[in-house]
Amino acid sequence: MKKQIKALEESCLNSSAPNEPSTTPLPQYLLDRSNPTNAKALSSAIKNKRNEKAAKFSVPLPKVRAIAEEELFTVVQTRKKTAKKGWKRMINKPMFVGRDFTRRPVKYERFIWPMGLRYKKANVTHPELGVTIQLPIISVRKKPAKPNGTIIEVNFSELGLVTVVVEVISGRWAQITNNCENDGCVNA
Amino acid sequence: MATVLPPPSKRQRTEAAERSRAQQDIEEVPSDAGSLRLQFYDETTGLPIGQGPVLVPVADATPKNLELLLNTLQGHDSSEYIPYRFTLPIPSKASTDPITTAFPTNIWKTLINPGLISTEEVQNISAAPQAVFKVQAVSRCASTIPGHGEAILATQFSPRSSSRMVSGSGDNTARIWDCDTGTPVHTLKGHTSWVLAVGWSPDDSRIATGSMDNTVRMWDPKTGKQLGNPMKGHTKWVMSLAWEPYHIQIPGKPRLASASKDATVRIWSTNQQTIEIVLSGHKGSVSCVKWGGIGLIYTSSHDKTVKVWNAKDGTLAHSLNAHAHWVNHLALSTDFVIRTAYHDHTGKIPESEEQKVEKAKERFLKAAKIQGEVVERLVSASDDFTMYLWEPSKGTKPVARMLGHQKQVNHVTFSPDGLIIASSGFDNHTKIWNARDGKFINTLRGHVAPVYQCAFSPDSRLLVTGSKDTTLKVWDMRTHKLSVDLPGHKDEVYAVDWSPDGQKVGSGGKDKAVRIWRH
Numbered sequence: 001m002k003k004q005i006k007a008l009e010e011s012c013l014n015s016s017a018p019n020e021p022s023t024t025p026l027p028q029y030l031l032d033r034s035n036p037t038n039a040k041a042l043s044s045a046i047k048n049k050r051n052e053k054a055a056k057f058s059v060p061l062p063k064v065r066a067i068a069e070e071e072l073f074t075v076v077q078t079r080k081k082t083a084k085k086g087w088k089r090m091i092n093k094p095m096f097v098g099r100d101f102t103r104r105p106v107k108y109e110r111f112i113w114p115m116g117l118r119y120k121k122a123n124v125t126h127p128e129l130g131v132t133i134q135l136p137i138i139s140v141r142k143k144p145a146k147p148n149g150t151i152i153e154v155n156f157s158e159l160g161l162v163t164v165v166v167e168v169i170s171g172r173w174a175q176i177t178n179n180c181e182n183d184g185c186v187n188a
Numbered sequence: 189m190a191t192v193l194p195p196p197s198k199r200q201r202t203e204a205a206e207r208s209r210a211q212q213d214i215e216e217v218p219s220d221a222g223s224l225r226l227q228f229y230d231e232t233t234g235l236p237i238g239q240g241p242v243l244v245p246v247a248d249a250t251p252k253n254l255e256l257l258l259n260t261l262q263g264h265d266s267s268e269y270i271p272y273r274f275t276l277p278i279p280s281k282a283s284t285d286p287i288t289t290a291f292p293t294n295i296w297k298t299l300i301n302p303g304l305i306s307t308e309e310v311q312n313i314s315a316a317p318q319a320v321f322k323v324q325a326v327s328r329c330a331s332t333i334p335g336h337g338e339a340i341l342a343t344q345f346s347p348r349s350s351s352r353m354v355s356g357s358g359d360n361t362a363r364i365w366d367c368d369t370g371t372p373v374h375t376l377k378g379h380t381s382w383v384l385a386v387g388w389s390p391d392d393s394r395i396a397t398g399s400m401d402n403t404v405r406m407w408d409p410k411t412g413k414q415l416g417n418p419m420k421g422h423t424k425w426v427m428s429l430a431w432e433p434y435h436i437q438i439p440g441k442p443r444l445a446s447a448s449k450d451a452t453v454r455i456w457s458t459n460q461q462t463i464e465i466v467l468s469g470h471k472g473s474v475s476c477v478k479w480g481g482i483g484l485i486y487t488s489s490h491d492k493t494v495k496v497w498n499a500k501d502g503t504l505a506h507s508l509n510a511h512a513h514w515v516n517h518l519a520l521s522t523d524f525v526i527r528t529a530y531h532d533h534t535g536k537i538p539e540s541e542e543q544k545v546e547k548a549k550e551r552f553l554k555a556a557k558i559q560g561e562v563v564e565r566l567v568s569a570s571d572d573f574t575m576y577l578w579e580p581s582k583g584t585k586p587v588a589r590m591l592g593h594q595k596q597v598n599h600v601t602f603s604p605d606g607l608i609i610a611s612s613g614f615d616n617h618t619k620i621w622n623a624r625d626g627k628f629i630n631t632l633r634g635h636v637a638p639v640y641q642c643a644f645s646p647d648s649r650l651l652v653t654g655s656k657d658t659t660l661k662v663w664d665m666r667t668h669k670l671s672v673d674l675p676g677h678k679d680e681v682y683a684v685d686w687s688p689d690g691q692k693v694g695s696g697g698k699d700k701a702v703r704i705w706r707h
Contacts, residue, residue, distance in 0.1 A: 024698075025358020027341040027682045028384045028427045029475070029516060029598055029640070032449075032490075 003048055088112060094119055096137050191634065191659075191673050221246040221296055222307040228258055231275075231316035231607060232624065233559050237261060241310045249295050258315055271318045273666055276311055278304050288314070288629065290666050316607050319647035321533045323690035325662050326652070326705040329676045330692070331370030333702045335363055340696030342385055343683040347528040348392040348537075350687030352409060353694045355702050356383030362397045364409055367692055367704045374412025378405055387429040389442055390529035391544070394458065396444050398426030404446045406458055416461045424449035430479040432499070434529035435549035439541055445485060449473035453487050455502065465502035469495055476518045480564050481526055481552045484580060488515035494568050496580045506584045513572035517599050521565040521623060524604035524646070525555040528688045533646065535689070555606060565623065567609050569597035575611055577626040588626025592619055599641045603648035608665060610651050612639035618653050620668060630668040634661050643686040643693070652693050654681035660695055660705070674705055 090112040097113050099120075104110075125132045196204070225241040226249075238261045244254070255272050264270065274291035278299060291313065292298040299305040338358030345367075346352040352373070356362040362376040362383045381400035388395055394415065395407045403418035404426055425448060432443040443464065447453045453467040453474055472491035479485050484505060485497045494508040494515055520526070530538060530547040538544045556562045565587070566578045573593045576586040595615035602609055602623060609621040618632040618639055637657035644651050650671060651663045660674040660681060679698035686693050693705040 025339045025341060025382045027640070028425075030682075031384075031425075032473070 003044075003051075006044070090114060091117070093117065096120070191670075218296075219247070221300065224249050224295070224307055225310045226254070226313050227310050228261070229312055229314050231314045234624070237315065246296050246300065246307065250293055251291050254291065254313070270320065271322075272315045273318050275314045275316070290668075317605070318649065319533075319605060321647055321690070323645040323647045323650060324707040325650055325664075325671050326674070326693045326707055327672050328706060329674070330704045330706040331367075332676070333365055333370050333372060333704070334700060335365075335372045335375075335702070336361070336696075336700045338382075339679075339682060339698040339700060340702060341382060341682055343685050343694050343696045343702070344386050344388050345685050345687040345692070345694060346388050346392055346409070347390055347531045347688050349535075350689050350692045353685070353687075353702070353704075354386050354388065354395050354397075354409070355683070355694075355696050356386040356397055356399075357696075357700070358382040360399070360401075362386055362395070362407070363702075364395075364412065365694075365702055365704075367687075367694065370704060374409075376405075376407045376412060376414070378414050378418065379403070381425070385426055385429045385446075387431055387444070388527075389431050389444075390434040390527060390548070391442075392531070394442070396429050396431070396446075396458070398429050398446050398448075400425040402426065402448070404429065404444070404456065406461070419446075419456050419461050419463075421454050421456075421463050421466075422446065422448040422450055422452070424473070427474060428476045430477045430485070432479050433481045433526045433548070433552065435545055435552050436481065436483065436499070439545065445477050445479055447474035447477035447487060451489065451491075453477050453485070453497075455485075455499075467495075467497050467502050467504075469504055469507075472514070475514065475516055478518050478520050478523070478566075479526070480520055480566075480580075481522050481556060482562060482564050482581065484564075486518055486520070486566055486580065488518045488568055490514040492570070494518065494566070494578070506580055508568070508576075508578055508580070508584055508586070510576050510586050510589075511568065511570040511572055511574070513570055513596075515568050515570045516597065517569045519567050519569075519600045519602045519609070521563070521602045521606040522552060522556050523602055524644075524688070525551050531688060533689060555604075565602075565606075567600050567602070567611075567623075569600040569611055569613075571596040573597065573613075575600060575609075575621075577609070577621075577623075590619075590621055590626050590628065592628055592631070593617065595638075598638070601642055601644060603644045603651075603665070604646050605648040608644075608648065610642050610644065610653075612642045612653055612655075614638040616655070618642055618651070618663070620651075620665070632661075632663050632668065632670070634663075634670050634673075635659070637680075640680070640682060641684045643684050645686050646688055646690045652684055652686055654684035654695050654697070656680045658697070658699075660684060660693070662693075676703060677701075 088110060094117050095113055097118050120136055121134050122137050123132050124135050223243040223245045226244055227241040228237040230237055251274055254274055258272055259269050275288045276291055277288050280287045305311065336357040336359055340355050340357045342356040344354055351366055351368045353365050353367050354362055360379045360381055363372055364374040366373045379399040379401055383397050383399045385398040386395065395409050396404055398404045402422045402425055403420050405418045406415040408415055426446050427449060428447040430445045437443060442458050444456045444458050445453055451470040451473055454463050455465040457464050470489040470491055472489050474487050474489045476488045483499050485499050486494060488494045492511045492513060492515060495504055496506040498505050530544045532551065538547050553562065556564055563579065566580055567575055569575045573595060575590040575597055577588040577590065578586050593613040593615055595613050597611050597613040600609060600611040607623050609623045610618055612618045616635045616637060616639060620629040622629055635655040635657055637655050639653050639655040642651055642653040649665050651665060652660055654660045658677045658679055658681060661670055662672040664671040677697050677699055681695050681697040684695045691706065694702060696702045
C-alpha cells in the first residue's frame, strides 16, 4: 500500500506540462502527456510489477504456521488395559467438519472430532452495513495457528444479497476475529 | 538499435555452401496447368473492368503480363500506359474472410500447387493504378547536418524541389537546409520559444512557423528574412498550421490557419498579417488543422471532437463526435495534392498565374474525383486506440471505424494516390488500411518503440516511419514488408518527411542533427 502511494507520487511529479523552455523540447504531439520518463519512477514501477506477480493472492494475514502435534491432538488410548495402543487422536481445537460428516467405524477412526468443539455457524459482521448475522459455515479456507484469523466461507444466501451482475451470493469469505475456544462461538 | 541478424551458425554456413555447389532445378510450370479465369476490379471504385472473366494461361499469369492485358482491355495505347498493383483474395484457414495478398510472380508455385487456388473458379483481382513514375527506396544516409542547438521538432520539404527543407527546433529557430550539398542555408531567428510547427506555402514562396511563444511568423525562403511582424493573437502555443490550397485562394492573398492549445483556430491573411476569422467552438486544445480543397476546414481537438468549418465565413458546418479520447491527428485524402499544388513529378512549372491556378485545380480534381464526384475523405486518429474514416460532405456519421491499435494512435496519413491509409501508434506498430472502406490490410511490425510519424513516397509504393527507437524503416506497400532499415540517428526521431519529388527523405529528432537519406 505504501509502495503504491509512493509510486503514484513519483509518476505525478512527471505529469506537469513543460511550460518553460528550460525543460527538454518536445514535439507538439508529445506535449501534455505524462509519459513517466523519469528513470526512478520507471524502475520502481518495474520492481512493483515483479513483486505483484509473486504475491498475487497474498492476504494480509500472518503466515500459516504448522501447528505442533502435541498442541493440536490429545492422545486417546484405545483398547482395554492390557494392550493399550495410542494411535487415536482427539482434536482439541475448534473445528469445522462439514455438513455431511459421518464418523468412521469406531475401530478404524483415527481422529476424533469431539462434538463440543464442532462449529456450524458463525456470527458474521458485515463491515459496511454494521450488522451481525448468524450464518452457516460452508468451508474453511486458510488456517493459521490460532482460530483467530482463519478465513472461512459462509453461506450468505439467506440474506438475499445481490451483486451488480444480479446473482445471489451464496458463499462469502469471512475472517474469524475471536478466539473460539475461549468464547464458545465463532465470530467473524 | 538497428535490426542486425546474428552471423550464420556452422550448420547454416554448410547448408549455404551445399546449395551454391549443387545445381538447382527450376520448377517448371507444367504445360497442362490450364488457364486461370480472372475478373479484374478497379480498386478505387470497386467496379469490374471488362466484360466477364478473362482466360489467362497459368504459365503467362505474371503481374507484368496482367498489366499489359489490363491496359489493352481498357484501350490504352502505349502513351497512356498505367502500371497497376494487383491483389487477390485467397481463402485462409484462420478466418472466414479471405486474406488479400499481392499477386505473386509465380502463381503456379505459390498458390495453385499447394491447392489454395483452383483454376476452375473465377478469381477476383483488384487492380489499383499506380503512379507512372517510380520512386526508388532510400537506402543510405546522404548527409548528417548538425546546426540546431536543441531537438528538432518538425520538418518539411519544399513542394518545388527536394533541395530545400525547413526544420523547426527547440532552440527557438527554424533552419533551411540545402539537401543536395548537405549544408545549412538560412537560420530563421525570431521566435522566443520552441518552434513546434512549420509549413511551406504550396507555391513555394513563403514559410510559416508556429511556436510555443504563441506567435506565427512568416519567412522568405530565399533570403531567410522574416516577412513582416510576428502574428500575435493566440493565448497559448501553436500546435499546427495549414495553408489555404492554391486553387482556392484569392490570387495574391494567401491565407493560413493556425491551431492552438487555447482551443481556437485563427485564419490569418498573410499579406496584411491580420486575423481574418477566429474559429472558436472547441472546448479543448486543437491538435490539428487541415484546409480542404472544397472550401472546408477540418480541425481535431482534445475535446474528442472533429469540427468541420466553412472556410468562407468561419461558421461551423458539422461537428463529428465519435471518439472517446483526444483526437491527435487528421489526414485528408487530398493532402498530398494540396501540399504540392501545381508542382508535379515532371518538374515543369506553368508560366502565368492563371495557368498555375488551373494546373493546381486540375491536379486536385484528378486526385479527388471518384466516379465523377469530388470526394474528400478525412481520417482522424485518437488516443482511444481507434480511428474513424469520415466523408464530411456527406454527413456526420463515420464511414468506417478502424480498430486494431493497442495503444494511442499518434499519426495518420493518406497515400498520395488516396488508396491507402497508414497509421502509426505508440504500440510500435504501423497499420495499413484500405482508404475506400476503412478495412484493415496489414500491420507493419519492426519498431521496438513507439512510432512517431510516417510518410508516404509520392508514388505511394513506399512508406517511411520514424520512431522513438532512433531508426527509420522503409516499408514496401506491395508486399507489406520491410524494405530498408535506416539506423543512424543517435536519439529519438521526432519528424520524418519524404520530398514530393521522391528523391530524399529528411528526418530530425532529439539528437539535434538533420539527416537526409537518398537512394
